[in-house]
Amino acid sequence: MAPRVTQQRIAELAGVSQTTVSLVLNGKEDSARIPEATRQRVLDVINETTYVADPAARRLAGQANNLVGIFTYEHAFPSETSDFYTPLLTGIESAAEQLGVDLLMFTSAPVVDGRRKILHERSRLRLADGCLLLGREMDADELQQLSESGYPFVTVGRRDGENIRWVGLDYKSASADLASRIIEAGHRRAVYVHLSLNAESSRDRADGLIERLSSSDVAVETAQLKDVSVEQVLDLVVSAGATVLVVEDPTEAETLHAALRAKGIAVPSQLSMVVLGERSRPQDQAIDFTRLSAPRIALGAAAMALLHETLNGVDEAEEGLPEQQLLPCALIDGSTLAQATAR
């Protein structure tokens, strides 16, 4: 392998000192004013050699190196999770491009039980200036520890816990609004199929939905597909006398919709369905559910912007971003919520 090009080498080629090269690269306008001729000579050599300052050395010497880490608790790219991560990464990528930062994906973090550990013996988090944390569920202790270490990070999604910067989605309000529509349509009994409530995003949805429904005395039975079968969910719908089935996860919603069809139960004429999320690619939206639509691309971009501000300070003209921010979700009418009818 060719020996690494260093500032020292650039300096020799340009006939200046290593300090001058560094100054040309990072020179604040006010500090040392290098004559245009010298400056140009150095820049020419740099271009010829495609030299780039060693990020590790820069960092050690106390510089930000425009490297933002991305830590995903699960594999980021497999298709099973791509619905979750892809839109977030889309937003992050476009914001990163605009801000001129590169993205460091921490793929080397060991995966234990299908999840990555942030803080492990060989954690390389500090190679990046700061880090974006993505995942449905995060370990609160680990987050707290990271926060106390002073390492700058922003989580994508609301998190419980003190002093953590995040940008999340206002699932609670949107779920409550959907509950209102259910109430207005005259439904009195509902079944709610949700994911693990270990995730803040799932708790927020459950809270918003159930609080609102309960306040109007709508009865809600809940279940997790992790624990019970599709069959059992349908049985629950029948035994509870529910006229509306609310489902958190859009993929599970499609599974349930197919099962209902197979059983000859028509949606929404015999049973209404409301979904608290949607598939990430419009063309994959098989059924036009009455649902909430989360701005996940915007979420990724907003998280990136907040981290960038945390690292580089507030832009002069701008106001500072809030350290914790909830983005509103849209409601999609869809065609699966009908007036309640006696069953």
Place this chain on the structure above:
Amino acid sequence: MAPRVTQQRIAELAGVSQTTVSLVLNGKEDSARIPEATRQRVLDVINETTYVADPAARRLAGQANNLVGIFTYEHAFPSETSDFYTPLLTGIESAAEQLGVDLLMFTSAPVVDGRRKILHERSRLRLADGCLLLGREMDADELQQLSESGYPFVTVGRRDGENIRWVGLDYKSASADLASRIIEAGHRRAVYVHLSLNAESSRDRADGLIERLSSSDVAVETAQLKDVSVEQVLDLVVSAGATVLVVEDPTEAETLHAALRAKGIAVPSQLSMVVLGERSRPQDQAIDFTRLSAPRIALGAAAMALLHETLNGVDEAEEGLPEQQLLPCALIDGSTLAQATAR
């Protein structure tokens, strides 16, 4: 921000020198043998403080960077291109994880006319040990220049040009094999709808298909949907008297299939269809085309492995990987290729 915990600090707490701490952390068994008692005392302090060695400093002191760059010519994550990049990134990610390297996505490269330039003024390519290049079409000059600079890189996909390391897919053989099936089914006239032939992958498919068909005197008319409308393609099929429509891109194939259905032309009873690719997610495979299936996840992983070997040398026990390698594609029978019938 809390002051960073350093080896110096650990050393003070454990009552040893900084060197000893370092030795405890990285000590090769054979070099310095530290007594178990000292060792344990140091480890205890490290555990209490959750100390992690600064990777930047480690790197500077001569430890491997373990950073592999990913350069995509277009945005990597938007859903329009996700079918293309996602499976590749899946393979890259899992290989990276296994090899213990992190991934540096060059999102800061300026996008000009929807494509990124590799070599620009502030190229940060050298942040990474080496780089994987992804994209349907690449600028041959740019590639050559990069190659001459001595920077280690591997392209995902076969490339024309000297001395370039790549892992590609054997589209040519697979397309020829599909052509053989078309011939065996008795077809004498075909229409081929392809993408821009600027890409090696498209040229390989066209070559394999057309050479084989021509060798059996099967007539082939070609068209690009970029240039002509769906309507015009259907007209071409009719005017050419084709009994089989071959399509390179699976998404375009679906569009054409829908147009045929709308026109009342049944596939395959009235017109056979063969596709030289497939959607990346099985569940998105709307129609069971007779097609070729490219191992794109394996492709990503193989490219990563080749780059890693380029950077770190050949593993002792192993044989070296070839610098240029074509992976075989599978043929899927599907249900859209039938015996030719007079029209």
Place this chain on the structure above:
DNA sequence: CTGAAAGCGCTTACAG
């Protein structure tokens, strides 16, 4: 067995 010291490639006061 253990520590002082050089050096990795940078940035940034500080002197000329």
Place this chain on the structure above:
DNA sequence: CTGAAAGCGCTTACAG
């Protein structure tokens, strides 16, 4: 205007 030098937190010969 320009460069010598200290220092960032490590690893690793090299001396005790």
